[in-house]
Amino acid sequence: MDFLALAKRRYACRSYKKQAVEQEKLDLILEAGRVAPTGANRQPQRLVVVRSQEGMARLARCTRDFGAPVAIIVCADTTEVWTRKYDGKRIGDIDASIVTDHMMLCAASLGLDTLWICMFKPEAVREEFGLPEGVEPVNILLIGYGDGEPASPDRHAETRKPLAETVICEHF
Template structure:
């Protein structure tokens, strides 16, 4: 499958089948995250895999992954993230989001559905999973086999703004 087909095929899954993600597929997802680029190659992202029932119950206290049988909490290490010297912007959230996107696209290619969750209570997630202070939970990915009909890859023709509204050339 071409990357453009894959990108258009991916959608936010909010209903999952009740079956686990195979260990071999999980390993491929983790490898996809591991090889993601990061600013200055500092690799500040950390992955917390949640797949046991007790962990998923803890996760539900602070986030909704819509019944996904697997979740990955993508955290960023503020102590190792690159800092842009001009304005002191840390790359931690950008790097974690690149890892997240790599995992999501790999999951799509493996026939898995995903949900990128940013709407969660970081205080609860930090407490429930004993996340140290230097790590920030940035994204949560719900992963599993989608239940129901897949969304059409053509939905972007209607659901997304046209390029003329989002692209400027040479200057704003």
């Protein structure tokens, strides 16, 4: 499958089968996150893999888990992030998002479905999963086998703005 077809196939899955994610597939997903680019190759990502029943119950106290069998809490170690010298922008959130995107698309290539979550209680995540000082939870990636009909890969023709509305050539 070419990249664009894969990207169009991926959708926000909000219902999962009870089926476990195979360790081999999870390892490939984590490897995709490991090789993702980060600012100045600082690699500030810290990935908390949650797959036990007890862990998923703790996660459910922080956000909705939609019945997913696996979650990866994607964090940024703020002591290791690159900072843009011109304005002091610290890019840990960007690095974590790139890592999440790599893992999400890898999961799709393996026949798994995902949901990228930013709607969670950061302090609850910090407490429930023992995040140390300086490690910021940025987002959560749910992973599993979707239950129900997946979204159509053709939906983007109707749900996405045309390029003319989002692409500016040379000058705004």
